[in-house]
Amino acid sequence: MKRFAHPAELPKPPLPEQRPSSDTRHGRQRHDPYAWLRAENWQEVFKDTGLLDPTIRAHLEAENDYQKVVMSGTDALREALVREMRGRIKEDDSSVPAPDGPYAYGIAYEAGAEHPRFIRVAREGGPEEVLLDAQIEAAGRPYFSLGGASHSVDHRWLAYAYDDKGSEFYTLKIRDLQSGEDLPDVVEDTGGGGVWSARSNGVFYTRLDSNHRPSRVFFHRLGDGPADDALIYEETDPGFFMGVGKTQSGEFVVIDIHDHETSECWLIPAANPAAEPRLLAERETGVEYDVDEGGGRLYIRTNADGAHDYKIVTAPVDSVGRSEWADYVPHEDGRLVLDHFVLKNHLIWLERRDGLPRIVVKRLSDGEEHAVDFAEEAYSLGLSGTYEFETTAIRFTYSSPTTPSQTYEYDVETRERTLLKTQEVPTGHDPARYVTRRIFAAAKDGESVPVTLLYAKDTPLDGSAPCLLYGYGSYGITIPASFGTNILSLVDRGYVYAIAHIRGGKDKGFRWYDAGRRRNKANTFTDFIAAADHLVAEHFTSHDRIVAEGGSAGGMLMGAVANMAPEKFGGIVAVVPFVDVLNTMLDDTLPLTPPEWPEWGNPVLSGEDYEVIASYSPYDNVKPQAYPPILVLAGLTDPRVTYWEPAKWVARLREMKTDDNPVLLRTNMDSGHAGASGRFSKLEEIAYVYAFALRLMGIVE
Numbered sequence: 001m002k003r004f005a006h007p008a009e010l011p012k013p014p015l016p017e018q019r020p021s022s023d024t025r026h027g028r029q030r031h032d033p034y035a036w037l038r039a040e041n042w043q044e045v046f047k048d049t050g051l052l053d054p055t056i057r058a059h060l061e062a063e064n065d066y067q068k069v070v071m072s073g074t075d076a077l078r079e080a081l082v083r084e085m086r087g088r089i090k091e092d093d094s095s096v097p098a099p100d101g102p103y104a105y106g107i108a109y110e111a112g113a114e115h116p117r118f119i120r121v122a123r124e125g126g127p128e129e130v131l132l133d134a135q136i137e138a139a140g141r142p143y144f145s146l147g148g149a150s151h152s153v154d155h156r157w158l159a160y161a162y163d164d165k166g167s168e169f170y171t172l173k174i175r176d177l178q179s180g181e182d183l184p185d186v187v188e189d190t191g192g193g194g195v196w197s198a199r200s201n202g203v204f205y206t207r208l209d210s211n212h213r214p215s216r217v218f219f220h221r222l223g224d225g226p227a228d229d230a231l232i233y234e235e236t237d238p239g240f241f242m243g244v245g246k247t248q249s250g251e252f253v254v255i256d257i258h259d260h261e262t263s264e265c266w267l268i269p270a271a272n273p274a275a276e277p278r279l280l281a282e283r284e285t286g287v288e289y290d291v292d293e294g295g296g297r298l299y300i301r302t303n304a305d306g307a308h309d310y311k312i313v314t315a316p317v318d319s320v321g322r323s324e325w326a327d328y329v330p331h332e333d334g335r336l337v338l339d340h341f342v343l344k345n346h347l348i349w350l351e352r353r354d355g356l357p358r359i360v361v362k363r364l365s366d367g368e369e370h371a372v373d374f375a376e377e378a379y380s381l382g383l384s385g386t387y388e389f390e391t392t393a394i395r396f397t398y399s400s401p402t403t404p405s406q407t408y409e410y411d412v413e414t415r416e417r418t419l420l421k422t423q424e425v426p427t428g429h430d431p432a433r434y435v436t437r438r439i440f441a442a443a444k445d446g447e448s449v450p451v452t453l454l455y456a457k458d459t460p461l462d463g464s465a466p467c468l469l470y471g472y473g474s475y476g477i478t479i480p481a482s483f484g485t486n487i488l489s490l491v492d493r494g495y496v497y498a499i500a501h502i503r504g505g506k507d508k509g510f511r512w513y514d515a516g517r518r519r520n521k522a523n524t525f526t527d528f529i530a531a532a533d534h535l536v537a538e539h540f541t542s543h544d545r546i547v548a549e550g551g552s553a554g555g556m557l558m559g560a561v562a563n564m565a566p567e568k569f570g571g572i573v574a575v576v577p578f579v580d581v582l583n584t585m586l587d588d589t590l591p592l593t594p595p596e597w598p599e600w601g602n603p604v605l606s607g608e609d610y611e612v613i614a615s616y617s618p619y620d621n622v623k624p625q626a627y628p629p630i631l632v633l634a635g636l637t638d639p640r641v642t643y644w645e646p647a648k649w650v651a652r653l654r655e656m657k658t659d660d661n662p663v664l665l666r667t668n669m670d671s672g673h674a675g676a677s678g679r680f681s682k683l684e685e686i687a688y689v690y691a692f693a694l695r696l697m698g699i700v701e
Contacts, residue, residue, distance in 0.1 A: 141164045253270050352478070465494055472504075524560075551575030630661075
């Protein structure tokens with residue numbers, strides 16, 4: 001069963017030189033011989049990769065050359081994977097345009113296009129009007145990603161933002177939809193997108209500072225130069241993120257300030273951008289809230305007063321502080337309120353019970369409420385809402401691992417459900433060929449960890465099947481049990497696909513999140529190992545047939561379990577992995593560090609937090625032992641997980657491990673955290689991962 005070439009047949013893997021570097025905190029000294037891979041001018045590199053230190057570039061390119069040699073022989077397989085994954089994509093796909101006044105707005109792809117067109121059609125009928133063709137905007141750029149496009153209230157203008165380096169510094173532009181021309185107004189270094197004033201005379205936006213933090217909100221008036229933009233709000237605490245939005249009614253612009261456990265909102269009348277922002281409720285550590293408005297009242301989703309799984313309260317529109325907040329949708333343990341918005345006559349929210357989502361509608365006039373739910377064992381539900389306020393029609397999407405995505409329009413008053421679109425799979429998809437299951441693994445402390453499975457009906461369940469086990473487990477993010485066409489390329493080749501819904505997410509409510517962060521972080525890792533053990537015990541696979549995969553904070557999970565239980569995995573894929581946790585949390589100049597302290601702990605100030613992070617940080621816990629084959633993907637301009645984290649980790653693995661299994665680092669020199677930006681170019685990266693997993697299991701075509 002051929003997997004990878006024998007080490008004697010391969011060139012020596014790159015191993016960067018070791019340079020003395022040490023750090024002493026809380027009486028504990030650490031040595032980091034690969035610290036030099038962190039470019040001192042990393043801020044400049046994000047904007048111009050040509051400024052990268054040539055020695056660092058040479059090392060990353062040597063890694064890229066090495067992985068090409070190790071993966072040689074998979075070219076035909078990767079090409080076949082791309083062809084079949086692309087064959088499942090409807091190339092001329094489009095959304096169902098969403099109504100807003102005289103028009104309906106949507107996106108559409110032309111066959112062969114990597115990027116979408118933003119379009120609108122008159123509601124009375126008529127030809128499609130292309131507002132923005134991202135394929136044209138992307139021409140000649142190695143990387144291009146839209147950060148949002150929004151039309152003005154009067155339908156005359158389009159604000160759009162793009163990132164052409166992968167560093168998530170977005171350029172904001174305004175297009176005149178009558179002439180089709182862009183105004184000379186160009187704003188650099190924004191957070192992406194803009195929020196229109198009620199009079200359509202300008203947009204609110206966030207601007208990033210040199211450390212990539214959205215620290216200021218500005219108002220850009222059409223026709224003015226960016227230097228003349230009015231500063232609306234400045235956040236001086238580097239520990240908070242900031243964004244700008246608008247209430248469903250369109251009455252208020254909302255400045256949302258938050259970290260991972262605390263939030264604060266400021267309101268500005270959308271018709272009066274010059275008005276002083278009004279604080280809704282002063283930030284209080286551990287209290288989160290977000291707001292919508294309708295009929296002169298505020299509807300606020302919050303965890304205040306011990307509502308760990310959140311509740312919805314109301315308050316007068318001119319209220320200041322929490323004293324006037326009154327419960328409207330009370331808190332219930334185990335019912336996690338995820339999102340909400342208000343129409344003229346109804347409140348709608350998305351909640352999760354027992355790991356499954358559902359939509360609930362409450363009529364404002366009499367409080368009558370009902371739920372929209374589904375019967376499958378595991379599924380995903382997305383609430384997409386509407387542009388309009390005076391309507392009874394909302395939209396949602398539904399899918400499961402075996403059911404392609406379906407877009408519904410739902411009348412919240414009549415309860416009529418209308419299927420608008422079903423995801424097309426051009427090469428065909430028969431749900432009856434596959435099985436979706438939800439099983440439960442016993443965690444180390446007795447907790448029950450949900451695991452979602454997808455496999456072909458004819459897959460042998462005798463322990464011989466390979467398994468891709470995916471996990472994340474951070475920030476309260478729940479990995480949905482949704483339909484994805486790409487994973488079928490593994491499932492059709494005999495793989496069992498499993499998602500471990502481990503602690504650190506909110507799959508089972510807030511307590512599930514709280515039990516997997518800060519000083520409880522080890523639960524995330526032991527839950528994932530427990531999921532692997534359960535899959536083996538139930539004969540879905542064997543330990544040497546499991547390929548574990550995770551990205552970003554899920555990549556940290558990969559690094560942790562590789563150190564803790566390497567014998568329980570046949571291979572590991574870590575995508576833009578957050579593996580240098582301790583060094584990153586000690587460096588408050590990095591983009592995300594201060595806002596991340598509530599999630600991981602603050603090792604700068606707390607010796608206990610330092611010790612907890614040091615106990616699991618993957619880079620700091622690599623040790624002399626055998627590791628399974630490992631594939632690592634990185635992006636040079638990634639502001640979230642900087643390129644040097646995976647580069648240092650791979651270097652330390654090569655230095656310390658006692659086996660001959662390959663450790664591969666592939667750095668995309670033209671992209672950041674999200675990898676390739678086009679819908680088809682992304683497939684090449686996915687095919688690379690799948691080829692690695694298939695070759696590990698001896699499946700080479």
